[in-house]
Amino acid sequence: MPEDDFDIQGFARDINELLILSALRSEPKHGYQIVLDIENESNGLFRFRHGTLYPILHRLEKEGLIRGTWSKDVGRRKKVYSLTGKGRRHLSGETGRVEDVVSRLVRVLRGPDQAPA
Amino acid sequence: MPEDDFDIQGFARDINELLILSALRSEPKHGYQIVLDIENESNGLFRFRHGTLYPILHRLEKEGLIRGTWSKDVGRRKKVYSLTGKGRRHLSGETGRVEDVVSRLVRVLRGPDQAPA
DNA sequence: GTGGTTATATCGTGACTCTATATATCGGCC
């Protein structure tokens, strides 16, 4: 009985969300910093544009996975986001699900007649 | 210098295309059979709907990765697709690229402070 | 010859990213 109900579009969306959440795992950051850190940690592979980043941040905040607060002490306005408990649980759970899906994906792509190296 | 130019939407599209190409690796098949085989080999995880499958098949044929021929010997019309040489090269090359991307993705998601189990 | 299954095809909708544009503030420069 197929339970998973896999959706390729939702999968792509989840990947973007998880990348952002993972960037916040160590400490709270503002949007611009998140982009720079992800780009740096992935050696330039994953790079967010402005028009992609901010809608996702707003969505994550709306879902209660992150919480954003304006820092006013510095003159330049920055919205600093931090992981909520819900967001932290979501991150670890969904990361495991992504790992499961990609391992099964690679297995199907490689096929049965393919020797493991 | 970031060379990769990663695109999450193209990545999702590629996954669908590669799943179909991999189903044709062993032997030529018609559309309906491709869906059943992928669903079977992935234990029900990856399931294509009609409205998803046929546009992708047409696209792959247009790009020269597969070649479709109508089998007329049987009364029921079936369009049987087979991998072209270009398609076979594309499959192995892109599969390697997908494996690379997902391994780097998981590494970023897990983070540096995560011990490898 | 009617109905259910196999099989291919397309159109419309909706979801999502991406490009372009807008706004605002800081620091350096002269």
Place this chain on the structure above:
DNA sequence: GGCCGATATATAGAGTCACGATATAACCAC
């Protein structure tokens, strides 16, 4: 002390793609 590029957040418009609904047609059972 005003200009300008870099930092930083925001949104609207366009384009792309999967997905649901619908259409067509031939096979088989009865």
